[in-house]
Amino acid sequence: MxxxxxxxxxxxxxxxxSLKAITATTNIEGDVHGLIVGSNISxxxxxxSKISGLNKLLHVDDEAFDNVLAEKLTQVMLNVANxxxxxxxxxxxxxxxxxxxxxxxxxxxxxxxxxxxxxxxTFIRTIYAGNxxxxxxxxxxKKVLTVRPTAFKAATTDSAECEVVNITAxxxxxxxxxxxxxxxKSDRPELTSxxxxxxxxxxxQNGENFELLDKVAEKLGAAVGASRAAxxxxxxxxxxxxGQTGKVVAPELYIAVxxxxxxxxxxxxxxxxxxxxxxxxxEAPIFDxxxxxxxxxLFQVLPELEQAL
Amino acid sequence: MKILVPVKxxxxxxxxxxxxxxxxxxxxxxxxxxxNPFCEIAVEEAIRIKEAGKAEEIIAVSIGNQSCQxxxxxxxxxxxxxxxHVLTEERVEPISVAKILAKICESExxxxxxxxKQAIDGxxxxxxxxxxxxxxxxxxxxxxxxxxxxxxxKVTREIDGGLQTVNLNMPAIITTDLRLNEPRYAxxxxxxxxxxKPIDQKSPEDFGINVxxxxxxxxxxxxxxxxxxxxxxxxxxxxxKLKSEAGVI
Ligand SMILES: Cc1cc2nc3c(=O)[nH]c(=O)nc-3n(C[C@H](O)[C@H](O)[C@H](O)COP(=O)(O)OP(=O)(O)OC[C@H]3O[C@@H](n4cnc5c(N)ncnc54)[C@H](O)[C@@H]3O)c2cc1C
Numbered sequence: 001m002x003x004x005x006x007x008x009x010x011x012x013x014x015x016x017x018s019l020k021a022i023t024a025t026t027n028i029e030g031d032v033h034g035l036i037v038g039s040n041i042s043x044x045x046x047x048x049s050k051i052s053g054l055n056k057l058l059h060v061d062d063e064a065f066d067n068v069l070a071e072k073l074t075q076v077m078l079n080v081a082n083x084x085x086x087x088x089x090x091x092x093x094x095x096x097x098x099x100x101x102x103x104x105x106x107x108x109x110x111x112x113x114x115x116x117x118x119x120x121x122t123f124i125r126t127i128y129a130g131n132x133x134x135x136x137x138x139x140x141x142k143k144v145l146t147v148r149p150t151a152f153k154a155a156t157t158d159s160a161e162c163e164v165v166n167i168t169a170x171x172x173x174x175x176x177x178x179x180x181x182x183x184x185k186s187d188r189p190e191l192t193s194x195x196x197x198x199x200x201x202x203x204x205q206n207g208e209n210f211e212l213l214d215k216v217a218e219k220l221g222a223a224v225g226a227s228r229a230a231x232x233x234x235x236x237x238x239x240x241x242x243g244q245t246g247k248v249v250a251p252e253l254y255i256a257v258x259x260x261x262x263x264x265x266x267x268x269x270x271x272x273x274x275x276x277x278x279x280x281x282x283e284a285p286i287f288d289x290x291x292x293x294x295x296x297x298l299f300q301v302l303p304e305l306e307q308a309l
Numbered sequence: 310m311k312i313l314v315p316v317k318x319x320x321x322x323x324x325x326x327x328x329x330x331x332x333x334x335x336x337x338x339x340x341x342x343x344x345n346p347f348c349e350i351a352v353e354e355a356i357r358i359k360e361a362g363k364a365e366e367i368i369a370v371s372i373g374n375q376s377c378q379x380x381x382x383x384x385x386x387x388x389x390x391x392x393x394h395v396l397t398e399e400r401v402e403p404i405s406v407a408k409i410l411a412k413i414c415e416s417e418x419x420x421x422x423x424x425x426k427q428a429i430d431g432x433x434x435x436x437x438x439x440x441x442x443x444x445x446x447x448x449x450x451x452x453x454x455x456x457x458x459x460x461x462x463k464v465t466r467e468i469d470g471g472l473q474t475v476n477l478n479m480p481a482i483i484t485t486d487l488r489l490n491e492p493r494y495a496x497x498x499x500x501x502x503x504x505x506k507p508i509d510q511k512s513p514e515d516f517g518i519n520v521x522x523x524x525x526x527x528x529x530x531x532x533x534x535x536x537x538x539x540x541x542x543x544x545x546x547x548x549x550k551l552k553s554e555a556g557v558i
Binding site for chain 1: 322326328402403404427436438439443447450451463470472473477487488524525527529530531532538541543544547551555557
């Protein structure tokens with residue numbers, strides 16, 4: 001058995017999401033090969049080659065992969081697919097974009113966002129916004145899986161360097177074109193890797209008021225997140241959204257401010273170690289999952305919280 | 310141009326999900342069903358493109374049991390022109406849905422296929438990408454903006470770091486994210502009119518597709534319940550607890 005794992009990177013660093021997801025391969029027998037793409041990424045390649053458990057690293061050193069498009073990356077994996085039994089990636093927007101395309105090309109029924117590897121063909125994943133947990137067994141010979149990073153501990157990157165092999169990208173289709181990216185700039189840690197998160201909901205009333213959260217986040221070294229309602233209303237960009245259809249997070253501390261606690265929001269944060277809820281409605285469902293609840297007006301207590309830290 | 314919109318019937322997003330005691334799945338008897346919210350967004354977007362004069366016909370497709378006709382009727386009431394219902398009692402996996410849709414694409418030759426990014430029951434997020442693979446079309450997943458320009462479609466995508474824009478050759482596949490639009494409600498006259506719109510009934514066999522599941526569901530259980538904790542009276546008490554009791558700050 002051999003596994004191909006797609007490794008994401010940005011700004012010369014391996015993505016924390018990939019480092020967590022690759023840990024799922026420790027329960028799969030056989031060698032693990034990494035795949036990394038992009039030109040001028042020697043730092044990322046060097047770091048990737050030292051990921052614990054990795055036996056070999058394939059590198060596509062090609063400008064065409066400086067921005068990853070599903071049509072192109074799928075073809076790269078297809079070109080080497082005969083050599084592999086398992087294909088894995090983190091369930092990021094890139095993993096979710098690419099892996100089903102690969103699965104269909106291989107005529108495989110993909111298993112999405114696994115949280116556990118039970119055996120060679122059996123995996124656990126959540127369905128219905130985390131309201132049910134399914135154990136599923138695939139009958140496909142080749143397996144294509146995406147992995148929910150929060151369910152795994154990050155692999156270390158201090159092993160001896162593994163072999164790095166440059167591969168060329170052949171038969172790459174040109175049916176799509178990258179135009180540009182508008183990435184949200186922030187001095188705060190990334191939502192999915194932050195140890196502490198403070199999120200705001202509709203109760204924040206507008207985008208300017210998110211500054212109240214920023215100030216607390218600054219003191220705590222926390223990331224700032226949001227509910228769907230806050231994103232839909234335009235208070236904050238889409239990449240702040242925590243939930244069933246946004247990001248899944250599991251920090252040490254999650255502080256929900258002015259968020260009611262709809263099931264779709266809980267799906268993205270209920271595995272946090274400690275949950276704090278600040279809401280003026282004592283009946284809000286968020287209090288059912290909160291370790292510490294404070295029934296209060298957020299506009300009064302957020303400045304107090306900032307002061308107290 | 311034709312636009313094909315696959316629509317899925319799912320348990321309504323605001324229903325409390327109950328896991329069956331025999332661990333075979335979740336309770337669906339006497340439970341309110343709705344069109345998957347992301348599919349509603351897809352139908353709405355197709356209608357807006359047609360209203361802008363860039364498409365002539367919208368075809369809504371649903372695959373599943375007899376009740377899926379209702380879901381197709383909802384799409385027709387919103388403004389789709391005709392429906393295709395592929396009748397099956399099987400649990401149809403995304404790969405099989407994609408195979409059937411690929412066959413329909415062969416005969417209908419749509420210029421765009423707009424689907425939801427994920428169905429809120431299985432949370433798989435696969436079908437659109439799989440259909441793109443099977444038809445060798447480009448894909449614009451998690452779309453928050455769609456602009457058609459001649460033979461190309463520009464798609465703004467919601468990605469983990471923000472937004473990404475790609476340009477796709479048409480025909481292309483787009484999957485919807487939440488910010489693409491706010492779906493309309495069907496008006497009563499349109500609901501009445503929808504009753505007269507045609508729905509073509511097919512079976513997976515008509516397309517030569519075997520939809521037997523490849524993934525067996527061994528067991529479905531409830532997630533561990535989180536216990537509600539305590540209420541604190543003040544920020545001072547909260548900070549004290551987080552420091553000394555929880556040890557997280
Ligand atoms: C298909 C689908 C997918 C979805 N995906 C997601 C998702 O990924 N993530 C997500 O979050 N949601 C998602 N939702 C939406 C979800 O159902 C809820 O609508 C949303 O989470 C509500 O956001 P909210 O809690 O901010 O707003 P509300 O429910 O309006 O709650 C606002 C809260 O703020 C409190 N409040 C108001 N003013 C104050 C004040 N001054 N001080 C203190 N408290 C105050 C109120 O008491 C209330 O509890 C999805 C829905 C659907 C249908």
